[in-house]
Every structure is written in C-alpha cells, then in structure tokens.
Amino acid sequence: MKEFELIKHFFTEQAVKRKDVLLGIGDDCAVVSSTENQNIVVTTDTLVAGVHFPLGTSAKAIGHKAVAVNLSDIAAMGAKPSWISLAITLPEVDDDWLAEFCSGAFELCEFYNVQLIGGDTTQGPLSITITAQGLTPEGKYLSRSGAKSGDWLYVTGEIGDAALALLHIKEPMLTENDVIEQVQKKLDYPKPRVLMGQTLREYASAAIDISDGLLADLGHICQASNVGANVVLDAIPLSDAMKRSQPFDDSVQLALNGGDDYELLFTVSEDNKVGMETALTHAGAVITCIGQMNASQTISTTLNNKPVPIISTGFQHFSSNKKHVKIT
C-alpha cells in the first residue's frame, strides 16, 4: 500500500487557501471556523463507476462531476460553498489518472473558492464520495418544502441533454459530431448553479437541483411542500442539439425523466416573480417558467393548452430513474 501514500501530494497541491480553514490537510481532522449569524449546509454524494458515470468517462470529467454534483446541492439551498472532504477508492494508483482527476476537481473548487480540507484514499473498486459544506446567513436557506399553491415553477438552463448523451453511449444513434460533443459535455461537465442559487435565496419559495429527472425532483418539492403542479410541456427549455436530433416527444421524455441535469428547479410567488426575473436575468442567467403549483397534490402536464395524460403519474412512480437515494 506504500504507493497509496504517494497519492497525498496530488491533493495538497490545490491553490485555494481560505482564511476560515485553521488546519487543512495533514492531521486527524481539519479545523474550520464559522462566524456568528451563519448557518452551515452539508451534503454528501457518492459516484460509483459504471453507475453514476459510464466506465469510459475521462478522469478529468469524473473529478469535475464529483465536485459539481455536490456544489449543485449547495446551490439548491442558496448557500455559498466553502469546504469539501474527498473519499476516493481506487483500484490502483495511476499518476496520470490522478493528475487529470485533480485538475477537473480543483478547477471547479478554485472557481468557487472551495478548499479541500481532507479525506481518505483507499484501495478498491473506483468510487468517489464528497462531503461538501457551504455557508449561508442565519435562517436564510432554500428548501424543498416552501412551495405554495399559485407559485410559479421555473427551471434554469436547458434540460435533457445529459440523458440524451447517456442514451447515445448505450445505443449510438446520434450522427452529427457537434450534437454529440455538445450533449457529451453536458453529461461530463455539469455546471452547478451556485451563483443563481445564492440570488434565488432572496426570492424563491422552494428549490431543488435536478439529478433524478425533472418530474422526480418536482415530485420531491410537491411532496415536501404538500402541493401539486402543472408542467407546460411546450415551455420546457430544450437545447438546439436536442431539437435538431430528436423528435419533440422524445425530447420531452428525456427532459422529464432523464436526470443528471444539475439545473435548479424552483418556485416563486407571484409577488416575487418580477424581482426574481430581473435579478437573475441581469446576471445573465437563463431561466424559463415551465408551469405553476396548485393544490391538487398530483403533477399534471399540458401541451398546446390541453391536458395530456401520459406524464400525470403519482409520486411513487418518480423514482424509476434513481441511481442513488439521498439520505438527506
């Protein structure tokens, strides 16, 4: 196991040095300080090779994604990410692989000033568990449970491309190279909506990040908030790559049930709608209103202003695409 000892230097080369990290890598624990009037948000996500990313995924993409999916959870709370702990299990020590993995992980950490404060390296089948933490003003955080009947339903970015990329990896059917590149990039390098989440903290009534699929994650908001929702299928934001390569029906299916988008799905009251739109679009964010919450406790879908039955399933059906189950 001596070679595993050598791994450490890969993780100590990060550039981020936060003032609130009193003791970083190199002891039994890291020590961090938090100021008064702040809450700390904590999330943990595991990525298993062949389950959460295809076996051929590049080390850089795995590094990026492992950090991104955790920062996406922090973003959904409206918090500012601060520290991560990394537990990585590797079948063998491969310096090139590790260098690439770190470059993918640290690029994102540096962008958001997130410091790696510790972790553990073990030998075994490839899997990565990251615990990410973030800070938010006391009592100011988004959750899944604040949506009210009448609130508007929004989504950031475009939905479904990652699912299309996964489909293409399983059963190749895309022909245009730029389409393949575009959707592959969405699958491999999801962008956690960290800044949007922090802006939304002032406006949104509920938020979640889309990991299991738009419908499944909307189901989580509905369940936690004790409301229902109608989704306007014509309004779902689809990428050019999706529109060029897929018929509308397939696009909508991928968008509704695909998952791996790591966009934010959030609700906002009528009163906060204009303020939210102004604040987010001023910052250059792409957001789309895709429906409205109601008191039905079910999810319905409409197309061309008419109800369509295909998607109106109960909450219990929403978990079909789940690859893991958050205990949080």
Added chain:
Amino acid sequence: MKEFELIKHFFTEQAVKRKDVLLGIGDDCAVVSSTENQNIVVTTDTLVAGVHFPLGTSAKAIGHKAVAVNLSDIAAMGAKPSWISLAITLPEVDDDWLAEFCSGAFELCEFYNVQLIGGDTTQGPLSITITAQGLTPEGKYLSRSGAKSGDWLYVTGEIGDAALALLHIKEPMLTENDVIEQVQKKLDYPKPRVLMGQTLREYASAAIDISDGLLADLGHICQASNVGANVVLDAIPLSDAMKRSQPFDDSVQLALNGGDDYELLFTVSEDNKVGMETALTHAGAVITCIGQMNASQTISTTLNNKPVPIISTGFQHFSSNKKHVKIT
C-alpha cells in the same frame, strides 16, 4: 433501484435530535448552526469490506466501527462530536443487515449525542464513508504538531489486541475461547476515546489516534512536531488475553505495528504531567506512560533499560501496515 428508496427509513429512525440541527435528513443539504467562539473539526474515513474489516464481520460491528473510527479522529483533536454524514454502498438491499448496521452505528451516536444529518445510498461493492464533525472552543484543539523534546509519551487503554484478532482470523492459532472473544471484541467494537480526548485538550501537547499502529502513528507525531521519541517496550500496556496467549516478543510486535487500536497516543509536558494524570484517572481512564520525546528526529526503543535495535527504523518505514491514507 426502487428498493433502495426503502432504505431511507432505516436512517430516519435515529433517536438523536440536536438543537443545532436546523434541517436534518430530507432535503438537498442538512443545515446546522454553530455558535460564535467555536471551531468545527471535520474528518472523513472510508471502510471497504475485506480491506478494513474481514468479510465475515457482523453488520452491527461494521456499523459500530464505521462511526467509531471517525469519532476516534474527533477525539484525537480534543473535540466533541456533533454530526455525521453517511455514504453507504451496498451490493443489495438486505433489511436484516441494514437493521443491524444501524443498531451498531446509532448506539454509538446516541451515547455521544451525535446526529446523522444526511448521506447517500448507492449500489455497488460494500463500502462505507462517514464524514464526522465536532465542536471545540475557538483555537482549542489538539494536533500532531505540538510535541516538544522532553514531553512524556502516553497511550490510553491496551494495545495490540485488534491486530491479534486479525492474525487469528487469517491463521487460527488461539485456543482459549475467552481470549478469542476478548480480542475479537477489541477488533469489532473499538471504543473511541471521546471523553479522554476532551479532557486532554487542556493538558496534552500533541495527540493522534492509533489506527495504523503505535510506531506509525508515533512517527506522524514526530514528523509533524519535528522531534524524536524513545519507547520503553516493557511499559507498553498489554491485555491479559495478549499476555496469556502470546510470547512477549510477539505481543510487542503486535502492539507496535498492528494498528486498529483506536486508542489515543499523546504527549504531555513535565509541567502538565501531574494535572493530566489526576484529571484522567479521576475520570476512570486507564493511561500508561510509554516513553519520552527527544530531539533526535528518530524513534528508538528500550527494553530493560537497554537500547534494542529492532524497532528503530526511519519514518519512511512506518507505513507498511497502512490500509488507507488520510488526506487530512
């Protein structure tokens, strides 16, 4: 994956409800509050089946041990454990196994008022990663780097039994049932020295928990503190089970190089020696002085007041028994 959805209820049945947990299991992140004048310590440890515990280990022992090894790191900092996040990867959902795992994990959590605030459940080869956090008064924590030449070296409890149990599992040679039971219990149910750690915060100059082996972990203190040490082999505390079943030389080898003890190894100045001994022994703790730090930057060993050369290796040799490498 629907059955994985059902796992969640196992983890939501914990009894601990801390006031500083504003949002527990059930959202994108947990939310905790910390008061001013406190630091937060953070550690992450992974246990992989067949690497960190034998494949036949009971689910209850695995649950206990996964929590214990993390609380042991918190103890080594002198902090009070507060919250844990659990990432568990399971080959299949087995209700009996999960119930036993949780009973082992939660028993320890309840004893120390530690709340499970979230995590992730995935399908794959059995492995458990826990991130544990703890609280300590601002700036008051133990580290590996405070030992000074002249400080006394102490260890809690008795050393080597877990290594003896592992040896017996690999090559059965123990014959007495009560010996087997006793050392097996030490391997399966290590006791994190949480209360001792908190008391030591006021007295010790450096501390570490013994996971890699007494010599290896002493090496970490020496390296971080830029000092050396002499270990008095006759003073090493051995259990009755060890003394009854093993010749002295083998006992000492197991104690020095075995690991998995999760006892605290710490240093204390001459000035603090009596105060520390009084405080700890008043609380019923078993501690033993096993040597003294010096300026040599190497580790030496003595027996019957005479130097013995066998163990005086350099720091680079200390990692031979490592099963994982803490990035922290």
